[in-house]
Amino acid sequence: MLMDKDEFKTIFVNNLQTMFGKGIEEASINNKYMALSRVIRDCISKNWMETNKQYSETGVKQVYYFSMEFLLGKALDMHLVNGGVKEIYREALEEIGIDLEELEKQESDPGLGNGGLGRLAACFMESMAAVGIPGHGCGIRYTYGLFEQKIVDHNQVELPDNWLQDGYAWEFRKADKAVEVKFGGTIKSNQQGGRWVFTHENYEAVLAVPYDVPIAGYHNKTVNTLRLWNAESLHDSFDFASFNRGEYLEAKEYRSSVGLISKILYPQDNFYEGRLLRLKQQYFFVSAGLQSIIRRYKKKHTSMKQLSKKVAVHINDTHPAIAVPELMRLLMDQEGLSWDDAWKITTETISYTNHTIMPEALETWPVEMFKSLLPRMYMIVHEINERVCRSFWDAYPGDWERIRGMAVIADNMVHMARLAVVGSHSVNGVAQIHTDILKEHIMSSFHNFYPKKFNNKTNGITHRRWLLKANPELAAIITDCIGANWITDPQNLDEFERFATDKVIQEKVQKVKHKNKKALAKYIKEKTGVTVDTRSIFDVHIKRIHSYKRQILNIFHIMDLYNRLKENPSLSITPRTFIFAGKAAPGYYIAKQTIKLISVLASLINKDKDIKGKLKVIFLENYSVSLGELLFPAADVSEQISTASKEASGTGNMKFMLNGAVTIGTLDGANVEIHEAVGDDNIFIFGLTSQQVFDYYIHGGYNAWQLYSSDIRLKTVLEQLVNGFLPYQKEEFRPLYNSLLADNDEFFVLRDFDAYAKAQVELDKRYKQKNKWTEMSIHNIAQAGIFSSDRTICEYANEIWHTKPVVITKP
Numbered sequence: 001m002l003m004d005k006d007e008f009k010t011i012f013v014n015n016l017q018t019m020f021g022k023g024i025e026e027a028s029i030n031n032k033y034m035a036l037s038r039v040i041r042d043c044i045s046k047n048w049m050e051t052n053k054q055y056s057e058t059g060v061k062q063v064y065y066f067s068m069e070f071l072l073g074k075a076l077d078m079h080l081v082n083g084g085v086k087e088i089y090r091e092a093l094e095e096i097g098i099d100l101e102e103l104e105k106q107e108s109d110p111g112l113g114n115g116g117l118g119r120l121a122a123c124f125m126e127s128m129a130a131v132g133i134p135g136h137g138c139g140i141r142y143t144y145g146l147f148e149q150k151i152v153d154h155n156q157v158e159l160p161d162n163w164l165q166d167g168y169a170w171e172f173r174k175a176d177k178a179v180e181v182k183f184g185g186t187i188k189s190n191q192q193g194g195r196w197v198f199t200h201e202n203y204e205a206v207l208a209v210p211y212d213v214p215i216a217g218y219h220n221k222t223v224n225t226l227r228l229w230n231a232e233s234l235h236d237s238f239d240f241a242s243f244n245r246g247e248y249l250e251a252k253e254y255r256s257s258v259g260l261i262s263k264i265l266y267p268q269d270n271f272y273e274g275r276l277l278r279l280k281q282q283y284f285f286v287s288a289g290l291q292s293i294i295r296r297y298k299k300k301h302t303s304m305k306q307l308s309k310k311v312a313v314h315i316n317d318t319h320p321a322i323a324v325p326e327l328m329r330l331l332m333d334q335e336g337l338s339w340d341d342a343w344k345i346t347t348e349t350i351s352y353t354n355h356t357i358m359p360e361a362l363e364t365w366p367v368e369m370f371k372s373l374l375p376r377m378y379m380i381v382h383e384i385n386e387r388v389c390r391s392f393w394d395a396y397p398g399d400w401e402r403i404r405g406m407a408v409i410a411d412n413m414v415h416m417a418r419l420a421v422v423g424s425h426s427v428n429g430v431a432q433i434h435t436d437i438l439k440e441h442i443m444s445s446f447h448n449f450y451p452k453k454f455n456n457k458t459n460g461i462t463h464r465r466w467l468l469k470a471n472p473e474l475a476a477i478i479t480d481c482i483g484a485n486w487i488t489d490p491q492n493l494d495e496f497e498r499f500a501t502d503k504v505i506q507e508k509v510q511k512v513k514h515k516n517k518k519a520l521a522k523y524i525k526e527k528t529g530v531t532v533d534t535r536s537i538f539d540v541h542i543k544r545i546h547s548y549k550r551q552i553l554n555i556f557h558i559m560d561l562y563n564r565l566k567e568n569p570s571l572s573i574t575p576r577t578f579i580f581a582g583k584a585a586p587g588y589y590i591a592k593q594t595i596k597l598i599s600v601l602a603s604l605i606n607k608d609k610d611i612k613g614k615l616k617v618i619f620l621e622n623y624s625v626s627l628g629e630l631l632f633p634a635a636d637v638s639e640q641i642s643t644a645s646k647e648a649s650g651t652g653n654m655k656f657m658l659n660g661a662v663t664i665g666t667l668d669g670a671n672v673e674i675h676e677a678v679g680d681d682n683i684f685i686f687g688l689t690s691q692q693v694f695d696y697y698i699h700g701g702y703n704a705w706q707l708y709s710s711d712i713r714l715k716t717v718l719e720q721l722v723n724g725f726l727p728y729q730k731e732e733f734r735p736l737y738n739s740l741l742a743d744n745d746e747f748f749v750l751r752d753f754d755a756y757a758k759a760q761v762e763l764d765k766r767y768k769q770k771n772k773w774t775e776m777s778i779h780n781i782a783q784a785g786i787f788s789s790d791r792t793i794c795e796y797a798n799e800i801w802h803t804k805p806v807v808i809t810k811p
């Protein structure tokens, strides 16, 4: 990076001239943002080329992380922090009358992901570059990312996210690296010289054009690549030719259908919908990615046999699982390998992460759809199925039921999770409890057959974005206390533990938290018009809206608290601000009703004078990475209250902890490990265990009506959904009410209500002892190091990918 202030200024001004033909006076804010980005982009480019050169020269094994989603967040500020130039550039800009923060606001926040899975991919990219692991991303350059959420009359409204509108400063189009991807058509087979040759006829070809985004490390010279594929029509001349033949309309149709492939991100999280276009998206980027990997590999190697020594392909959930048959196709049809050789290489190259046990998220494609869109893929999957079923039969002769539950093609469906398991050498869950559930329940037959494949890799988050960048003043306190090496070695954060009872440090930590709360309060005021008390407890529940994540449990507790305050206005509670944010999938009715309920309640409670400002409820629209960066640093309480066993890991829980918020949560996902790390005294655990949840499923005996009838608070709150208590809502919340009573409360909200309310009372008491609370807060920060994605990514590198960090030296 450019370290000299004057040199920076000269280049910045020069960029304004050459890019826009303007001087500082005439340039718009956006011009200035683009000119600044260009300075950084140019500095990065040099290291980027050098990184690629050294990867190629050293022949180190490279990892390709295939994911339908990369939820990156803004890049400019992260580059300034990682490059160690933020202060210098801020000052330099100030000297020429420019406010860096104003420029940063110009950047769009690319929302190319739904939630946890997409954000995890982005944290992994950042950590790989920081640690020096030769790892690249492969995904789709969606023209429209996750929809923008607005709340209109209490309802979620979805607007398109046109993030590319003003151009994206961080991408490099590589037209010369484009590849073709083929859909549909028929496969002809014939024997040539004793081997089968397959030719694809009458297919529809699409051009996949890569846009490369540089991923730079922290204070090092590593720049890895995130390659996002854009779908384009194949030949311009195609249009001319068809125009001349009078087929202009068909040509246009072809062009627009091609464009559709990378047009939009599907907005469902933990929910699968068997759309043809989604399958097209999957094959599109997987085929393009694998073709480009093999092209690169062949520049240095003549035999494909060493592929798994030089390349690891990781698939982020089953969405890219078509990589298994596609790699088989490339190795056999294109490179001429035998089935057995190709299978060995494929399984040794590919590894797979599972992110959910929710049955509605499991991908299965109807055979007819799969076969007609991807005929060669179907042939290969069919063969894989025959072969693996035979080996299952040998292991479990006569056990038809078991084999049916393991078959890749069963009941006329292609089962992608099964394909991923059989076609890879490693299957991992994302937190210990989740991996155990995979092994013992969801994938027990596979675990029995392939015991060594299964392993755990507890998720992590990048502490550089989520602490150093998002909460710079807290980061500075930590650095003052323990030095700066926690930034590259996050486990060292535990040295901060010594300061947990230090009154001076406690006070500093409290001050920063309060400052962050004031910044959030200002934002809340601007966005909602509501004034919140910055001395109240900021209790934050931010994540996708989903029944299993139980925002409803939080809401019921708020309603009960409100009822008690109405009854007894002098009830002694610490004032609380309950803050929610999160998007609901557009077709997910109950999730949308949940948002509506929060919003309606907020308007009722926030204007009620009787409760003397002791309670406020806020719903912030359009939750995104950027909004998260404002929320995590300002939180006192982290809500992690999913039904035990349902949240594979959670990663928001880690971001809160790292910023000193204390968790109230169930023993689910990574909460279990957070609990182990901080100990009983520094977290509020409540509710059913996953074992109890499984017992209900297996033995029955859950009765929501009974819980409703026997708890007056629950009864009141539930009735309030449908008895006119909520202004202007007559039958609006009847379906929600029914889901909890008539449908027997699938996620045990009523069952956990009492335990949750009690944990909240305990929490309230603890918050009153200010220094005790801050002590807990510091414990949480100090124990957050193991939840850094640096740790996670090193585990993947050592135990799954078998690759090592490389230190990039020059230029």
Ligand code: F55
Pocket (backbone or CB within 6 Å): 114, 115, 116, 117, 118, 120, 268, 269, 270, 271, 272, 273, 355, 356, 361, 430, 459, 647, 648, 649, 650, 651, 669
């Ligand atoms: C998106 C599309 C489909 Cl078809 C299925 C799932 C998703 C998705 O977004 N899943 C997701 O975000 N899963 C989450 O992954 C996180 C990272 O591992 C976990 O922390 C979290 O528990 C899990 O729900």
